[in-house]
Amino acid sequence: MSSEITGSRRHDASRAVAGEAQQDYAPVETDVPQPSWGAAPAGYSAKYTPGQWFSNHHAVLERAGARHHEAQRIQTQSRVLSRDTEAACRDAQSAGTRLLGERLRDIHLLRSELQRHVAQLQADLEALLALRTRLERALDATEIPYAISTDNLSCRAGRLGPDLVRDAVEEQLLKEVDLIRNIQALLKRTITQVFSQIKMTRETKEKLELDWSDKWQAYGFDDQSGRFSNLSPDTQQHPGSATMQEHMCNPSSWVKFTQNNLSEAVQEEQATNSLRVLVEQMLQDTTQDLRVQCSNVDQAFAQRCVELSEAKIQLEMALAQILEQIGAQERNIVALEQAIHNKDTPMRVAQSRLYIRSLRPNMELCRDQPQLSLEGELRQLNGTLESLNLKLSEARNSLSYLEESRMELEKDINCKTHSLFIDREKCMTHRRRYPTMSSLSGY
Structure with a gap:
């Protein structure tokens, strides 16, 4: 019974060692009859030879040494890899922080430029609104001289007899009426032009404000991103954040978009300045023309009154x-x-x-x-x-x-x-x- 247990244990141990060595060696074949699987015969115990024992011993030592060296190699490579990856991670993070800083600088420059042009467009918009008010007031002001001129013509139509003549006064009054009508038409066209410029300036300003708002939000996001570090407690896992989004633009198109907006703003500012100069000159010219014509009419009236006074005298x-x-x-x-x-x-x-x-008689009737x-x-x-x-x-x-x-x-x-x-x-x-x-x- 003990021989069966011993044989069985040795056989199991041999199989375990053989399985651990992954068939690295095979037992030496001898002429000793090998026991079959199962119970050994009575009075016979299965044993390895000393050569097998030494072979097994050396094999175990070799495997242990190989695994020891492999473990040391892996540990050395792991330390190098950890050190390299740590350095690469720090470099990548530093590069990301530096690039974020550069991006913040670029956004700040463009945002400052947008803000400057928005302020300029706002000033231009206020100037255009004031200019439109001036034009409307100037148009309203022309109603008074128009009413005066037409009233003068109507009053002078009541002249009597030979005084109902188309004199120099009436000629100047008719010129004044035509001049006022032309100026009113010009003022109306200019008001329409100013209104159109106000609309375009407001649209451009809104476009720049939207771009400025986007850059303000982007600046906040990038600033927050740049402040993240390995010690930040509010970082989280976002596995899908690195996925390329379809609506993303490239840096050149990003810069070009803002530059186009700024170019449009510059064009509108130049158009506004040109329009303001044109309107100022137009108002000055029309005012001067009206005053000159008014002086001509007054002079004609004065001359006509002198003529009438002299004729009356x-x-x-x-x-x-x-x-x-x-x-x-x-x-x-x-x-x-x-x-x-x-x-x-x-x-x-x-x-x-x-x-x-x-009555004298006869011959007395003498001559x-x-x-x-x-x-x-x-x-x-x-x-x-x-x-x-x-x-x-x-x-x-x-x-x-x-x-x-x-x-x-x-x-x-x-x-x-x-x-x-x-x-x-x-x-x-x-x-x-x-x-x-x-x-x-x-x-």
Whole structure:
């Protein structure tokens, strides 16, 4: 029983050693009969030979030494690998931190440039809004001179008689109306242009603000990333963070995008400056043109009032002379009528004498000297009466003409007085409300 147990244990130990050595050696074959698997025969114990024992011993020692050297090699390589990987990790982390710092610097530079242009666009936008307000005020200010000019034309249309003439004043007023209409159309087109520039400037500013906001967030993320270290307690595992995202851009397109935005901002700033200079010059020119035309109209009014005043004075002087002549002619007519009336008595005396003498009888009816004298006196009286009546008729006609001239002069004086009232009292007084240059400039 003990021999079976011993044989079985030795056989199991041999199999264990053989399995551990992974068939590194084989037992030496002898002529000793090998026991079969299972129980050994009674009175027989299975044993290895001394050579097998030594072979097994040396094999175990060799395996142990080989595994010892292999373990030392692995340990040495592990220490080198650990040291190299640690250095590589530190270098990679340092490079990442340095690149993040450079990236932060680039973002800061572009963000600062964006912020500067955003501030400039904001200033330009405020300037454009103020300019649009000025243009609108200038457009509103032109309504006053337009109303004044049209009112002057309407008032002067009420002139009477021969004073209803297309004079220099009316020509200048019509020029002023046309000038104001052209300026109003120009101001409206300029307001539309400024509004369009405001829209484009606002869109560009919003685009730059969006880019600046993105860079501000990116700067925060990269700054936070740069502050991470091996001692940071808030780092986490993100296995999929290194996956390439489809919408990522390359650095050149990133820079080009911002540069395009900045270029667009520069273009809008230049366009705004050019438009502001153009509008300032336009307002100055239109204001100057309106004031010059206003001066021309006022000068024409003043000249016309002088002409009307002189004409009125001349008419009044002529009227005074006519009135004096009318009075003298009336007195002349009275004198002629009295002279004609005074000839009635001598006429009756002469006619009575001739009638009485025509009653003389027979030969006494003689054409003697008294008869001839009476006949001559009668002829003289008839001629005198004829002359006096003719002169009286002429005087009466002259008086009629003088009356017509008086009425014509008085009517013309009334026309001149009415025209002077329109031009001086109504039109020129109304033109005192003409806007100042600052109002016409939109201030």
